[in-house]
Amino acid sequence: MLVLSRKKGESIIIQDQIELTVLSVEGDIVKIGISAPKHVDIFRKEVYLSIQETNRESSAPVQSDLNALIDRLRGPQK
Incomplete structure (x- = not known):
């Protein structure tokens, strides 16, 4: 498993098509935004x-x- 640290507003790109962005961190809750092509099931x-x-x-x-x-x-x- 790859483990990466990101701060609010920072992103991770997966295979040029999927972007994960940390939207907020509140206690134990991390909100993540995901941008991906419509054909990718999430x-x-x-x-x-x-x-x-x-x-x-x-x-x-x-x-x-x-x-x-x-x-x-x-x-x-x-």
């Missing part, structure tokens, strides 16, 4: 992890159903 980590878990849960029955369908199409095993 999520808080807890939201991202929730989305990933939901995707895993919703794809599990599909995979099971797909395996059952494949077995049925193959027919009885000799």
Whole structure:
């Protein structure tokens, strides 16, 4: 993990397209502004992890159903 120190108003650039700017620091709270192209998805980590878990849960029955369908199409095993 790269660790950088920034003060209010200072920025970090990621791959020429994403800019993170420290907007304010108040106690334990740091407000960060993010400028990025519209095609770049940006999520808080807890939201991202929730989305990933939901995707895993919703794809599990599909995979099971797909395996059952494949077995049925193959027919009885000799």
